[in-house]
Amino acid sequence: xxxxxxxxxxxxxxxxxxxxxxxxxxxxxxxxxxxxxxxxxxxxxxxxxxxxxxxxxxxxxxxxxxxxxxxxxxxxxxxxxxxxxxxxxxxxxxxxxxxxxxxxxxxxxxxxxxxxxxxxxxxxxxxxxxxxxxxxxxxxxxxxxxxxxxxxxxxxxxxxxxxxxxxxxxxx
Numbered sequence: 001x002x003x004x005x006x007x008x009x010x011x012x013x014x015x016x017x018x019x020x021x022x023x024x025x026x027x028x029x030x031x032x033x034x035x036x037x038x039x040x041x042x043x044x045x046x047x048x049x050x051x052x053x054x055x056x057x058x059x060x061x062x063x064x065x066x067x068x069x070x071x072x073x074x075x076x077x078x079x080x081x082x083x084x085x086x087x088x089x090x091x092x093x094x095x096x097x098x099x100x101x102x103x104x105x106x107x108x109x110x111x112x113x114x115x116x117x118x119x120x121x122x123x124x125x126x127x128x129x130x131x132x133x134x135x136x137x138x139x140x141x142x143x144x145x146x147x148x149x150x151x152x153x154x155x156x157x158x159x160x161x162x163x164x165x166x167x168x169x170x171x172x
Contacts (some may be wrong), residue, residue, distance in 0.1 A: 025070030040065035
């Protein structure tokens with residue numbers, strides 16, 4: 001079958017990679033002591049800001065922000081890269097495009113981290129397989145905030161109990 005045929009394209013677009021199940025994700029979150037957020041942003045309207053805020057307020061993780069364009073995020077130092085962190089993080093959370101995931105996986109492997117957590121809405125199946133082949137635990141298309149809240153009592157029948165409705169600041 002030609003690689004550019006409609007059937008080949010459809011088959012390639014199908015998700016066949018399966019990440020850790022709920023029990024495994026809970027174990028990952030419970031075992032972790034440190035989390036690095038790659039693609040962290042100081043902008044309140046960004047998902048990475050909201051997740052960083054939640055993890056700062058609702059977890060005991062040592063939290064590191066990685067963004068080469070920033071010096072501080074949420075009152076903490078921002079690091080240019082994973083190799084600049086003061087320790088190897090247990091979980092590397094990624095807020096980058098799906099096409100950037102392979103290079104982030106290379107960085108994660110290079111620093112010796114064991115888990116890469118690719119945020120909700122970001123998918124790169126080939127990168128997931130590659131990460132696993134290199135010994136990483138890969139969580140993909142899942143929000144670490146949602147999973148943490150779900151497992152730690154912050155997700156209720158009517159939604160999140162974070163005390164914050166939106167990541168956006170009110171306009172005055």
